[in-house]
Amino acid sequence: MGETMKRLPIADPIRTSEILHHYHLQAKKSLGQNFLTNPAVINSIVTTAEIAPGDQVIEVGPGIGALTEQILAQGAKLLAYEIDGKLIEVLTNELPADAQIKILHQDVLQTDFNKDFEGYFDPTKPVKVVANLPYYITTPIIFRFLESGIPLESLTVMMQKEVADRIEAQPGKKDFGPLSIAVQLDMESHIALNVPPSSFTPAPKVDSAVVQIVRKAQPIRLPNKDLFNKIVKVSFAQRRKTIYNNLKHLVGQELQTIDDLHELLRAAAIAENRRAEQLSIADYLKLTELVDAK
Incomplete structure (x- = not known):
């Protein structure tokens, strides 16, 4: 490929176009592929993530390496998960030969992090996730990292704006739900950047946002x-129903009788006609504590 193109960052639309042409690639809808072709947005992601030399970074769905290239330029040690086998060759060829990167042709939702880290990451040091996430599985990926048990310091990730709003949502808002609760238990989050569809090739039909999620100094x-988790899941099972009607599913399991449910809500000082999104995280903690004590 041309020397001119080599001098351009992978995210430059000219170089992206030439790479796609050279390897006969097209974005796969089935994998939610939209290649990020806005160097300014990529610089913002890297700056927001505060990557320092030697940082242990995980990237999910590196694609043709636009963000990957800039993460490596900060001196990070990178572990990249790419499910599309055709892109492994691109990453291997286009990224610097001396880059500190381990590319795994694996599904991040199915992988064993402990095994992947072995001999590469120091398990006693924190890990940052920096990624332009596939939009169709953003929520499962975030849950996967939150529940993984790895020493997760932060996630700086591009996602659909609608999902970003759910992460940020507070009790009483219609977007507040299990994802909001899962993130807010252990982490602080903020939307660092709103990103228009024109920043991608092909342009998605939705707006995007970069969200930074950082571990709290004192997680709950x-x-x-x-x-x-079960109480939260049951409470939001049917959003239009009251908390009382949703929690009836616990009767015969965690609760013996319907009277126990009335008593539970009374003891937690939660009105039976409230809906799941109107309860605070403290309310769900109180419900868990009371059920656990039975």
């Missing part, structure tokens, strides 16, 4: 996380 302690 959960003595019974499985029970907490």
Whole structure:
């Protein structure tokens, strides 16, 4: 490929176009591929992530390496998960030969992080996730990292604006739900940047946002996380129903009788006609504590 193109960052539309042409590539809708072709946005992601030399960084869906190239330029040690086998060759050829990168042709939702880290990442040091996430599985990926048990310091990730709003949502807002709660338990989050469809090739039909999610200095302690997650899931099972009607599904499982449910809500000082999104995280913690004590 031409020397001119080599001098351009991968995110430059000219170089992206030449790479796609050279390798006979097209964005795969089935994998939610939209190549980021706005160097300014990529610089903002890298700056927001505060990547320092030697940082251990995970990238999901590196694509043709536009963001990857700039993460590596900061001196990070990178572990990249790419599910599209055709892109492994592109990444291997287009990224610097001396780059500190381990590329895995694996699904991040199915992989074993401990095994992937072995001999590469120091398991005692924190990990940052920096990625332009595939939009169709953004939520499962975020849950995967939050529940992974790895020493996660932060996630700086591009996602659909609608999902970003759900992460940020507070109790009482229609977007508040299980994702909001899962993130806000352990992490602080903010939308760092709104990104228009024109920043991608092909342009998606939705607006995007870069969200930074950082671990709290003092995460909320959960003595019974499985029970907490179950109560949250049941509470939001049918959003239009009241909390009482949704929690009836616990009767015969965590609760013995319907009277126990009335007593539970009374003890938690939660009105039976409230809906799941109107409850605070503290309310869900109280419900968990009361059920766990039965």
